[in-house]
Amino acid sequence: MDVYRRSTPAQTSVVGFVTYIAMFPQLVAGPIVRYHEISGQLARPVEGGLAAGFPRFALGLAKKVVIADSLAPIADAAFAPGAEMSTMTAWVGALAYTLQIYFDFSGYSDMAIGLGLMIGFRLPENFDRPYSAHSITDFWRRWHMSLSRWFRDYVYIPLGGNRHGPWQTYRNLLTVFVLCGLWHGADWTFLVWGLYHGVLLVAERVLRFRPGRLVTFLLVVFGWVVFRAESMPAAWRMLGAMVTWRPGPLDEFVAHAANPQRLAVFALALLIVFLPGRPLGPLVATGPRPLRTAVTWLAAPYAALLVAAGTFSPFLYYQF
Structure with a gap:
């Protein structure tokens, strides 16, 4: 597609082509590296090496293993079909998954970027403190940025973008986010999650309103509940407990999973995502x-x- 659009010349080297196709750091889960973003590096690798790439890789490994994997048992217990869904259980589970998916996926991206630097490639950044966003539009400029750019350039703009009036713009946004939901899986939960974000983006444009950091974070948390739930009835069950008071202690399995060590990691993860400052990944590389x-x-x-x-x-x- 990039060559067809003449945004980059064709790759005439078989070795260069195979190197791009089989570039293992980004092959499985991201960041999504499009050909024109890296074509120049195939012939002339960037300065890197172990000293440049390993700290970034180590940060990603720590995010994944120390934080995300510590929060996973709490989230899994809260989203389990038989969990006693008090308001406390619902919020602890929703927040645990919100933090887990961020540190898991941003950790993978840090590891991929670090591995790329070790072998001479500078891969694009994929996260920019997404939970600091002040609107859903801002969130999608910060979360899985390579996917957002991919949908923008290969779906949203070819559909017409915002060039043909507001109603076609709203249609294009909804189409993109329905497809974004289905990209994650052929299930009603993913479809509803994508449509939910599409509707929020349209609402922000219609109302010309930025909800602010706290409201945006809460809206994202509600979306992650739908994304993680086994089914839509399970998602409604947890969302209902989050927005209406349901007294009761933590579910016993959630309480068992939330041991002191994991609660300390939970608190540390919340602190990291809410503190202002630069993204941690680039800071490790250049700080x-x-x-x-x-x-x-x-x-x-x-x-x-x-x-x-x-x-x-x-x-x-x-x-996915």
């Missing part, structure tokens, strides 16, 4: 040396020990 040293010599060995102990679980985005 102070003590930060790179800490990630390399503390976070990475600890994550490796957890992997060796058998606590590592597959990346969430492997299933």
Whole structure:
């Protein structure tokens, strides 16, 4: 498509073509690396190497193993079919999954970017503190940015973008996000999740309204409940407990999963996503040396020990 549109010349080297197709850091789950973004690097690799790429890889490994995998049992217990759905259980489970999916997927992206640097490729950034967004439009500029750009350039703009009046713009937005939902899986939960975000984007354009950081975060959390739930009835059950008071303690299995160590990780994850500042990934690559040293010599060995102990679980985005 890039060659057809003449945005980049054709690749005439078989080795260059195979290198792009089989580039293992981004092959499975992202970031989505389009040909024109990296064509120049196939012939002339960027400066990188182990010293440049390993701290970024180590950060991603720590995000995945130390944070995401610690939160997974809490989320799994809360979303289990037989969970006692009090308001406390619903909110703990929804927040646990909200944090889990971010640290799991951004961790994978950091690992891919770090591996790319080690072998001489600068892959595009995929996350920019998405839970700091002040609107759903802003959220999609920060979350899985390579996917957002892909849908913008290959679906939204070819459909007409915003060039033919507001109603066609709204239609195009809804079409893109219905397809985005189905891209994650052929299930009603994914379809409703995509349509939910599409409607929110249209509403922001119609009302010309930015809901603010807290409201945006809550809207995203509600969406993740639909995304994670086994079925739409299960999603409605949890959402109902979140928006109406249902007294009761934590479900016993959620309480068992939420041991002191995991609660400490839960609190740390919330602190990381809510503190202002630069995205952590690029900061590790270009920031102070003590930060790179800490990630390399503390976070990475600890994550490796957890992997060796058998606590590592597959990346969430492997299933989509």
